[in-house]
Amino acid sequence: MLPSRLIVELVRDHRPDRQNTQRFSTFYTCQLTVNLPVIDSGNPSAAASSGDNRRHLLDLSQEDLKQWLIDHGQPGFRAKQIIHWVFQRRVSDFQEMSDLPKTLRSQLAESFRVFVTVQSAVVQSSDGTDKVLVGLPDGGEVECVLLRDGSRRSICVSSQVGCAMGCVFCASGLDGVDRNLTTGEILEQMLLLQARLQDTERLSHIVMMGMGEPLANLDRVLGALNVARSEDGLGISPRRITISTVGLPPAIDRLANNGTPYNLAVSLHAPNDQLRSELVPVNQKIGIDKVLDAADRYFEKSGRRLTFEYVLLGGVNDSTDQGRQLAKLLRHRTVLLNVIPYNPVEGLPYVTPSKASIAEFRQVLETGGVNVKFRQRKGDDIDAACGQLRRNRGATTNQTLGSRT
Numbered sequence: 408m409l410p411s412r413l414i415v416e417l418v419r420d421h422r423p424d425r426q427n428t429q430r431f432s433t434f435y436t437c438q439l440t441v442n443l444p445v446i447d448s449g450n451p452s453a454a455a456s457s458g459d460n461r462r463h464l465l466d467l468s469q470e471d472l473k474q475w476l477i478d479h480g481q482p483g484f485r486a487k488q489i490i491h492w493v494f495q496r497r498v499s500d501f502q503e504m505s506d507l508p509k510t511l512r513s514q515l516a517e518s519f520r521v522f523v524t525v526q527s528a529v530v531q532s533s534d535g536t537d538k539v540l541v542g543l544p545d546g547g548e549v550e551c552v553l554l555r556d557g558s559r560r561s562i563c564v565s566s567q568v569g570c571a572m573g574c575v576f577c578a579s580g581l582d583g584v585d586r587n588l589t590t591g592e593i594l595e596q597m598l599l600l601q602a603r604l605q606d607t608e609r610l611s612h613i614v615m616m617g618m619g620e621p622l623a624n625l626d627r628v629l630g631a632l633n634v635a636r637s638e639d640g641l642g643i644s645p646r647r648i649t650i651s652t653v654g655l656p657p658a659i660d661r662l663a664n665n666g667t668p669y670n671l672a673v674s675l676h677a678p679n680d681q682l683r684s685e686l687v688p689v690n691q692k693i694g695i696d697k698v699l700d701a702a703d704r705y706f707e708k709s710g711r712r713l714t715f716e717y718v719l720l721g722g723v724n725d726s727t728d729q730g731r732q733l734a735k736l737l738r739h740r741t742v743l744l745n746v747i748p749y750n751p752v753e754g755l756p757y758v759t760p761s762k763a764s765i766a767e768f769r770q771v772l773e774t775g776g777v778n779v780k781f782r783q784r785k786g787d788d789i790d791a792a793c794g795q796l797r798r799n800r801g802a803t804t805n806q807t808l809g810s811r812t
Contacts, residue, residue, distance in 0.1 A: 562613055671709070
């Protein structure tokens with residue numbers, strides 16, 4: 408049964424500016440109509456939405472596919488071959504899988520589809536960033552991004568249609584959350600982005616940092632990543648896979664006990680509970696201390712250095728005093744602080760900090776003993792921040808901005 412749709416209502420709240428108590432700024436807080444987070448919203452039937460009764464091949468694990476083959480009089484080892492064709496050789500037509508018997512190819516074509524989504528829009532940035540708006544069988548849309556940086560070919564993948572976390576500066580959560588993505592829909596984003604590479608190029612890194620909260624859809628996210636890291640799948644090491652979260656302690660503990668040491672990135676965005684609860688409303692029910700404790704447990708279990716994400720909002724969380732508070736929280740932890748100057752979203756009041764403010768914030772952190780990196784913004788000319796393309800695209804469904812270098 409589908410839960411009630413989460414509605415995030417932005418409410419104007421005038422309060423003193425933190426850097427100048429004589430001046431007032433307009434902040435936006437969130438009112439949430441259902442409890443957070445949404446963990447399970449069921450899976451829509453792709454067949455029911457499209458009139459096609461075939462199953463989505465990518466929703467099957469290798470063991471599930473192996474069992475299907477055995478049940479249909481075929482040897483189980485064919486599962487490995489099929490997965491190899493789809494992920495390594497980038498083939499979606501069963502008839503092109505030449506090392507499979509013709510009878511099996513016909514059986515597969517009658518029973519399964521490899522792709523159930525469509526590319527609703529594609530935009531390309533002059534900096535080598537590609538963003539794809541993916542249309543789902545039930546009419547929903549999600550975004551995924553391909554980033555080119557030297558020899559790296561990184562992808563940012565969505566886990567939900569919308570987001571229930573309600574971060575007030577993020578476009579993904581402005582319309583609430585509709586549902587979780589299926590394992591197959593998550594994998595399709597990876598394949599769609601892989602298809603944008605040259606034959607000689609390979610995906611190198613995966614970041615679960617698109618639309619949605621990955622840990623609120625953990626089982627399906629892990630199912631997709633199991634394929635992505637497998638030898639016959641995309642063959643990407645867990646060391647090159649990052650799962651981002653707003654910080655859900657029980658789910659972080661589950662991830663730690665999963666046994667595969669993925670990189671964990673925790674979206675912090677504020678150095679204290681008062682401000683974080685304004686920017687990240689789910690924090691009201693958790694608190695920074697519990698988030699940090701869960702992250703510490705993940706580090707102890709996995710041995711992987713933690714990353715904390717901090718979106719820098721001009722005049723909101725970028726003061727030198729806030730930098731000192733942040734340094735006090737993180738200086739004794741084995742972490743990388745990843746600071747991202749804000750990518751503005753149309754209709755929201757937040758702005759990118761000035762260069763001077765960014766430089767001062769950085770100096771405070773480095774002086775405070777924090778291992779910090781200021782991330783270069785990508786895709787500014789194509790609405791590359793999460794959820795922007797879905798909200799901002801107009802009648803044009805395929806747009807190219809700039810030339811790819």
